[in-house]
Amino acid sequence: MQFTVHQRFFFDAAHTLQREIEAAGSRRIHGHTYHAEVAVRGPRDPATGMVIDLGHLRARLQEMRERLDHHLLDEVPGLGTPTLENLCLFIARALSDLQPAPSQVRVWRDAMGDACTLDLSPGA
Template sequence: MFELSQTFHFDAAHTLRRKDASKPELRASRRIHGHSYTAEVSLRGEPSPETGMLLDLAVLRAEIAVVREGLDHHHLDEVPGLGVPTLENLCLYIHRALAHLPGLHAVTVWRASSGDRCRYAP
């Protein structure tokens, strides 16, 4: 069994409408703010006997480029189908957008500056 991964980066802004905004650090997230994100898409399976590849990386990169275009330098609150712009929903959104890829196994999204990371592997 092989796992093939590709990472990509995007910068985006969002807000979070937290119910308990009594603490200053929670109130701040209600204002529009941005992050630099890194995402990793992982495929799992056996390579094709003809090509020796699980999936041609050029194909994977092209598919990811479409998803990245819809997120990079966007206001995530306005991205159709994303929902509340949390790390969890970003993982799910990317996974759904790439669900047609053979062997799609997991999507991980993180923000290195804050150490936050989320992984979706259904």
């Protein structure tokens, strides 16, 4: 049996973006409230009854939040261009040492209706 455990966090951050459409507003520094969800998939440990201790996952997500919250995303080392896709990848890479490693990372902006999901499952 495989279980998938999810944990969410949010952060407020600013960025700029060079793009062809909606260019003027995107090039200026502007901000969003971002939401992120990390999923971890695996068997339930018979000794603990858990796939992962959510306390450990929450602690790591708090570290991630501190790296992103109230920052200019253009300046976050290792992020690259501050797109939803790169945010998903950045979070996944930062948490890749978890056991089990994330199986999915989702980042979205409710106010904009935008979302991106990175599926890290085998065969995805």
